[in-house]
Amino acid sequence: MSELTTIRLSEQQCRNKLGAVGDALYVIGGKWKLRIIIALEQGHKRFNEIQRAVTGISARVLSHELKELEINGFVQRKVFADTPVVIEYELTQYSSTLEEVLDALSRWGEMHQRRIRSQP
Amino acid sequence: MSELTTIRLSEQQCRNKLGAVGDALYVIGGKWKLRIIIALEQGHKRFNEIQRAVTGISARVLSHELKELEINGFVQRKVFADTPVVIEYELTQYSSTLEEVLDALSRWGEMHQRRIRSQP
Numbered sequence: 001m002s003e004l005t006t007i008r009l010s011e012q013q014c015r016n017k018l019g020a021v022g023d024a025l026y027v028i029g030g031k032w033k034l035r036i037i038i039a040l041e042q043g044h045k046r047f048n049e050i051q052r053a054v055t056g057i058s059a060r061v062l063s064h065e066l067k068e069l070e071i072n073g074f075v076q077r078k079v080f081a082d083t084p085v086v087i088e089y090e091l092t093q094y095s096s097t098l099e100e101v102l103d104a105l106s107r108w109g110e111m112h113q114r115r116i117r118s119q120p
Numbered sequence: 121m122s123e124l125t126t127i128r129l130s131e132q133q134c135r136n137k138l139g140a141v142g143d144a145l146y147v148i149g150g151k152w153k154l155r156i157i158i159a160l161e162q163g164h165k166r167f168n169e170i171q172r173a174v175t176g177i178s179a180r181v182l183s184h185e186l187k188e189l190e191i192n193g194f195v196q197r198k199v200f201a202d203t204p205v206v207i208e209y210e211l212t213q214y215s216s217t218l219e220e221v222l223d224a225l226s227r228w229g230e231m232h233q234r235r236i237r238s239q240p
Contacts (some may be wrong), residue, residue, distance in 0.1 A: 014162040018173065020229030021154055021222065027232075031149060034141055042134040053138065073235075097228065102141065104224040108217065109140030112147075115193075 024101070027072050032057055032065045034102060037074060037095055044078070044090035074098070144221075147192050152177055152185045154222060157194060157215055164198070164210035194218075 009017065028034055032054065039045065039053035051062050066089060069075040074095040080086040129137065148154055152174065159165065159173035171182050186209060189195040194215040200206040 008163050009158075009161045011162060014158060014173070016230075017158050017161070017222070017226045018155055018175075020226040020233065021158060022175075022229070023233050024225045024229030025151065025154070029149075029151060031145060034145070035138055038129075038134060038137050038141060041129045041137070042131060043128055053134070055138075055142075097232065100224045101221075101228050102137070104221045105144045106137045106140040108221050109142070109144030110136075112217065113140065113143050 028074075028098065028101070030065075032061065033069060033074075034098075034105070036062070036065055036069060037091065037098065038102065038106075040075065040089060040091045040095075044088045046086070046088055050089060148194075148218065148221070150185075152181065153189060153194075154218075154225070156182070156185055156189060157211065157218065158222065158226075160195065160209060160211045160215075164208045166206070166208055170209060 028037075035054045035057075036050060039050050042053075045053070047059075047062065047066075050066075051057060051059060054062070057065075066075060066077070070077055073092055075089050076092050078088045078090065080088070148157075155174045155177075156170060159170050162173075165173070167179075167182065167186075170186075171177060171179060174182070177185075186195060186197070190197055193212055195209050196212050198208045198210065200208070
């Protein structure tokens with residue numbers, strides 16, 4: 001039989017993994033959150049700079065996603081009392097716990113880019 | 121300064137990572153695909169068995185997601201000409217390239233489960 005047989009999960013392992021991945025996706029799932037976090041890995045950015053980096057996101061959606069990322073502790077919003085007021089977003093220390101997830105996803109995406117891009 | 125400074129990405133690295141993760145999410149993003157793959161890590165399953173394992177998924181959505189997973193080469197649909205006909209789904213060898221991604225996500229979900237579950 002194939003290699004897959006050897007890594008087959010038990011019912012309990014499967015249920016635990018489903019729960020854990022479900023919880024993770026609940027917080028960082030969706031089309032945009034991880035991309036916004038990556039954009040901020042370059043350093044703090046203003047709203048418009050994030051929107052330029054994350055191709056395709058609308059201002060309305062970005063605003064909503066930033067609020068959720070802030071609530072969940074990944075992003076910090078900083079207001080500087082200049083004239084005009086400057087608002088910047090930056091990653092929190094907590095967001096660095098996602099490093100392994102982001103690296104795995106990015107490696108997978110890279111490895112499979114050619115295959116993916118040839119899909120109909 | 122914080123640790124974050126040292127892992128700060130350059131603009132090019134940031135753009136590459138955004139592209140790679142974007143491609144990955146294009147294929148395996150969304151609420152259900154990774155969960156369906158985990159359910160099948162336990163071994164081949166019939167449609168109803170997958171639906172029971174992946175809590176909350178409707179038959180219509182599961183059917184749609186299975187078709188996309190098949191098109192993208194992660195899942196194989198097998199038809200056995202019994203009476204009645206038996207249809208089973210199983211993972212392909214290609215799906216095992218996702219092991220690192222799934223393990224990273226599941227570890228993150230586990231580690232942060234308590235924090236996540238206490239969110240408002």
